[in-house]
Amino acid sequence: MQVFKFGGASVKDADSIRNVAHIITKCKTGELLVVVSALGKTTNALTEVTQHFVDQTGQAFDLLEKVKTAHQQILTELFGVSHHPIFDDIANCFVEIEWILEEEPQDSYDYLHDQIVSTGEIVSSKILAAYCAHTGLPIKWIDARDYIFTDNTYREAEVDWQKTEDKIRRELPVLLDEQIIITQGFIGSTSENFTTTLGREGSDYSAAIFAACLQADDVTIWKDVPGVLNADPKWFNPTELIPELSYTDAIELTYYGATVIHPKTIKPLQNKKITLNVRSFVHPEEPGTLIRTTNNGLLIPSFIFKVNQVFVSIQPRDFSFIVEDNLSHIFNLFHRHRIKINMMHNSAISFCVSIDDTGANVEALLEELEKRYKVSVEKGLELITIRYFNQETIDRVLVNKKIIRELKDSYTCQLLVKDQ
């Protein structure tokens, strides 16, 4: 049994959707469950709708209209001007957002975000399912919210694995006997039936959840790159394809910020020994990268670049030691403001971190920290992580850069730098 996951870039327009249907037909070797993200940049667009709604700027309906038109155009290209039922089906999904927008915003931003933004995945999966069925494939569309159960941490929900696994194992194997299942990434539901999302780029994780619960043979994530590269081509040239990776190396790379796979994806697959394949939807005939149990260490060094970093140094006001009590208070604040630490270091009297400059929540965190500590902040930095580093690789990335902080262990070197 296989699981395929297609991200937003692989379904960004009508031709891409045709390509996905082609890949499903050509690359499927047996039973198949397909997880799909929202089309192209729909998640960002719906996030903007939510923000404008919450801020009551009066623009939320116009922004939604743009999203609807983009979907409408793709439908017309795929199905012509025929009266295929998918047209009404998609229109009705957007009406549900309109109902929300017609009221005053009463609920929290996070809750509203999940109710609105999840529609992106609902409509993309319906469009893909309708198109695949139209080409003659035996398709069963399912709502992932009936299978993936979570707590109510909106925008970053935690999966209730027991409940999820029970439901998936009870209902899906029999459907898979006869049909290809198409479902959504990124979304789940609470015990009260409210929609939740699993964190940005969470569709990879959804694919891993379905695969782990169904004990799939493998999962394939179809990307616009040839597989896992040793660096993001946006920042580094030339890059090399890594043909095989251990689960541990993959976890480490994603932990340090390699964006090719969502960090939560690997562990459930490793626990069930399910191979993860990262392949190109542009060249589906190419093998890509295999992530599985292997004794082959990663032979080539990998580079991860994170720009727009803020370096925060925190000291007790009375210059006393940083002790467990301070650290637990500090970590608690980071957690509450949903800020992930990319690099951390502590000495006797200070605790330093590098974090993404995500704007308002960082400012709110700093304000709270300043109530109890002496805080110094430096912005506009870059964090470079090299896995399997040597001096040559360090020299290579340090051209015209000044080191602010450097951390090394046996395999990984992190350099927080600024331009000289």
Ligand code: ASP
């Ligand atoms: N559509 C969601 C996002 O853009 C989830 C995903 O694509 O993985 O974050």
